[in-house]
Amino acid sequence: MKGSKPPDLRMSPELQQRLDHWRLTGDSPLVELRSSDPVYWTRFSTLDLRLIHHIVTLSSDMQARGYSQCTPWASKMPSLIAVALSHDFVMSALLAMSAYHLAWQTQNADTKNLAYHHQGVALKGLHEAIGAFSRDNSDAILAASMLLSWQAAECRRPWASLQQGVSTVMNAMRPWAHESDLAQYLNFQKSMARGMTPNTPAFPTPAMPMSNENLRRVDEMMAELHNLKVRLGNNEELAEHVGRLLDYLRQLQQSFPIPAPEQAFTRLQPLRELIFWLPPLILRAGEYDLGPFTVLAHLYATALILEPLFPEIGGAYFGEMCLAPLEKIHDILRTRRNSQPQAGDFQVALSLVEVPMQMAAMYRSRQGPIFTTSADGYRSSPHASPYMQMASTGEPGAAIYAQSPHPAPGSISMQGASYFPSPAADSAARRDSSSLRTQQSMSERILNTGGGSYPVPVANGGQRVSIDAAARPDYYYPQTQVPYQYHGAVGMNTRGPDPRYYASEPGVFTSLIEQLGVQDVQFEELISLDADAIRALSPVYGVIFLFKWIGGSEADKSRPQDGTFDGDAVDEHGLFFAAQTIQNACGTQAILSVILNNDRAGQSSSGIDIGPSLGDFKAFTAGFPADLRGEALSNSDLIRDTHNSFAKASPFADETQKDANAPSEDVFHFIGYTVHHGKLYELDGLQPFPINHGDCTAEDFPDKIIPVLQRRIERYPAGEIHFNLMAVCRDLRIKAREFHDAEGLASERRKRAHWDWENALRRHNFVGFTGEVLKGVVGAKLQAGHYDKWVADAEEATKKRVQDRTAKTGKLTA
Structure with a gap:
């Protein structure tokens, strides 16, 4: 949460005092948050309490004034808040949602960073909960998935993964879903899904043609918005909101057809933000609400008519979540008109929402007969929203959820009841915003991914629920993915230094970045600390x-042993810096730290062409804090799979079994050094910030980096030799061509062929070959009649080696 200004949380001195x-x-100032455990709230920071106060006050106000069902989200907040009070990771998701709303209101970047931080904490906790999935935490998993899905803004994949994840969890919950209010609420999606086109792609595909009928509806909506703006001319604020929506539609129309789903996702995000946050902004207490109702009806109808134009995005993202709120607004207006037929205002408002209701009717007719029951399991759909309210007849009563540990929708009195169960739920100690993190990375909590399904222990009569692995996408909940392996040359915990191992690393690193899409870059091993060799x-x-990692060598985290922490380099100068959140990928992280900070797009033409995949990754994580950026890096399918492709194939490696009596192994660590914005930076994901080693240019780098490395090496005993240094440079074959150096070009080509051979050997599993060789040798000995003598000679040789070792060490060696 670094930045030039603190997060803007709209906190008055009076509120600060409370x-x-x-x-x-x-002692909570909000009646509904009062707990019988006075210690509970003392575990939160003031910033966290402000976020809790904001979102609870916002949703309570919408509930108390009868507007909760006029929004896609407010009606479910009582149940979500209740779950959050007994599960920290759900509370973090709630804090993130509150911070997102405040960031939308204030347009404050640091407030948005605060939201990113809480979102990252929530994701970690969600991944851990999925790893220990049970009947007891299933509601919490659904609640966190809902809240995080509502916030998925920067990229479609996290949102789609959360949608698919809800489907997976719902299938696992089927034996007890009838006891859960959230499951009942979400289960309505399965009937919605059956009304949609079955072959609509769930994930990014080439854009589909836009029909003339759908485009005509956009024109009709633009005309309606223009008329509404004129009708609301006496209300400057509402007219301005309508004008902005109209301008947004015009700009969107000009960009048709949008070529890629990812671009469409980005273009639709402003509309989705309005869907979530415009209702509480204009439905204010004590003010006339007929005008706001008409504006919201047109906003929701806009989402409904745009959805068919973007089938690859899916209605759950912005379309279907608007259907029920639109119908609820119409019901409210119709009820008021019927109760006060003499009041002309209600009839005028009804006439203004007539076209939006026609759009809703067309939307429903397109779905067909969806309100049917089925014994099928819950299924996700790119169109069906798991957050769809059940038409406009109000939410189910509390009796339906009599067995639920959490309150049913509508069963909580916003004025006097408490979200806390009785007795107050036990909760782990809360921490303030700066340390609200789990210590174990999500990638270290791995579920068994073998076979077609993975078993998850649940409290269901001692049974185990099998969740179909095929039902979830590769990127859903990163803890279910293959972990980063440390057998490869790019992992941390590099054990037992072997010169041959080090010699192969330039080839491994070069091949790794090429697979990631980086162009014309290679790694060269440096055998001496010589500026001329680098130059x-x-x-x-x-x-x-x-270098060899020495535990405790950096005990004082407030300042580095050499250089100075530069916490502003990321925000002010765009330095890419990611915290290391997993154990076995520091090599890959060091590589990317150098590569991404020399991106040609951010510099002159002399920079590196990092390719489209890494370019998208860098752009996506541009506003993330270091820890969340590290999580994004560790959870990237492309980066993880490329990293693991260099792991040595060994069916005998068991990383879970450790010999307690075995001697401790050396641990090695990779870090990167590069020049950025006129400074020499050390980029170590285990440090809290980049380390600034002073002014430096690209030309000065060879001379400036040598003393920095020498000072680090001098911290070690004089006999320590386990260091390795590699330069990240331009492909030397290009240089050889430019200088017409035929001999140098041939040498580089031979080196590349050797790298390819070594990488192929690294990937190959020689167990089968070794087994066949041994069978052949044994068969030959048996055929020659020498087998018994061969075994006896081997036993005698082994006994002699043991005796020799005993004589040298003075003790028996097994």
Whole structure:
């Protein structure tokens, strides 16, 4: 959460005082949040309490004034808040949603970073909960998935993965879904899904043609918005909102057809933000609500008519979540008109929402007869919203959820009831915003992914629920993915230094970045700390340094042993820096730290062409804090799969079994050094910030980096030799061609062929070959009649080696 200004949480001095009292005493100023455990609220920071106060007050106000069903989200907040009070990761998702709303209101980047932070914490907790999926935490998993899905803004894949994840969890919950209000609420999606086109793609595909009928509806909506703006001329605020929606539609129309779903997702995000946050902005207490109702009806209808134009995005993202709120608004207006027929205002408002209701009717007719029952399991659909309210007849009564541990929708009195169950639920100690993190990375909590399904232990009569692995996408909940392996040359925990192992690394690293899409870059091993050796490889983009990790050597995290922490480099100068959140990928992370900070797009033409995949990744994570950026890096399918493709194939490696009596193994760590914005930076994901080593240019880099490395090496005992240094430079074959160096070009080509051979050997599993060789040798010995003598000679040789070792060490060696 670094930045030039603190998060803008709209906190007045009076509110600050109340929140401080809340934090110190545990006595909530909100009746519905009062707990019998006074310690509960003292575990939160004042910032967290402000976020909790904001979202609870917002949803309570919407509930109390009868507007909750006029929004896609407010009607479910009581149940979600109740779950959050007994599960920290759901509370983090709730805090993120609150921060997102405040960021939308204030347009404050630091508030948005606060939202990113809480979102990252929530994702970690959600992944851990999925790893221990049970009847007891199933509602919490659904609640966190809902909240995080509502916030998925930057990229379609996280949103789609959460949607698919809800489907997976719902299938696992079928034995007890009738006891869960959230499951009942979400289960309505399966009937919605049957009304949609079955072959609509769920994930990015080439854009589909836009029909003339759908485009005509956009024109009709634009005309309606123009008329509404004129009718609301006496209300400047509402007319301005309508005008902005109209301008948005015009700009969107000009961009038709949008070529890729990812681009469409980005273009539709402003509309989705309006769908979530415009209702509480204009439905204010004590003010006339007929005008806001007409504006919201047109907003929701806009989403409904746009959905068919983007079938690859899916209605759950913005279309179907608007159907029930639109119908609820119409019901409210119709009820008021019927109760007060003499009041002309209600009839005028009804006439203004007539066209939006026609759009809703067409939307429903397109779905067909969906309100049917089925014994099928819950199924996700790119169109069907799991957050769809059940028409406009109001939410189910509390009796339906009599067995639920959480309150049913509508069963909580917003004025006097408490979200806390009785007795107050036990909760792990809360931490403030700066440390609200789990210590174990999501990628270290791995489910068994073998076979077609993975068993998850649940509290269901001792049975185990099998969740179909095919039902979830590759990127759903990263803890279910293959972990980063440390057998490869790019992992941390590099054990037992072997010169041959080090010699192969430049080839491994070069092949790795080429698979990631990086062009014309290679790695060269440096055998001495010589500035001229680095200069000879120019242009050099940075160096990768491997050294033995000594625990406790960086005990003082407030300042580095050399250089200075530069916490502003990321925000002010665009330095790419990611915290290392998993154990076995520091090599890959060091490589990417150098590569992404020399992106040609952010510099002159002398930079690196990082390719479209890494370019998209860098753009996507541009606003993330270091820890969330590290999680994004560790959860990238492309980066993880490329990293693991260099793992040595060994069916005998068991990383879970450790010999307690075995001697401790050396651990090695990779870090990167590069020049950025006129400074020499050390990029180590285990440090809290980038480390600034002073002014430096690309030309000065060879001279400036040598003393930095020498000072680091001098921290070790004089006999320590386990270091390795590689330069990140331009492909030397290009340089050889430019200088017409035929001999140098041939040498580089031979080196590349050797790298390819070594990489092929690294990937190959030789167990089968070894087994066949052994069978052949044994068969030959048996055929020759020498087998018994061969075994006896081997036993005698083994006994002699043991005796020799005993004589040298003075003790028996097994």
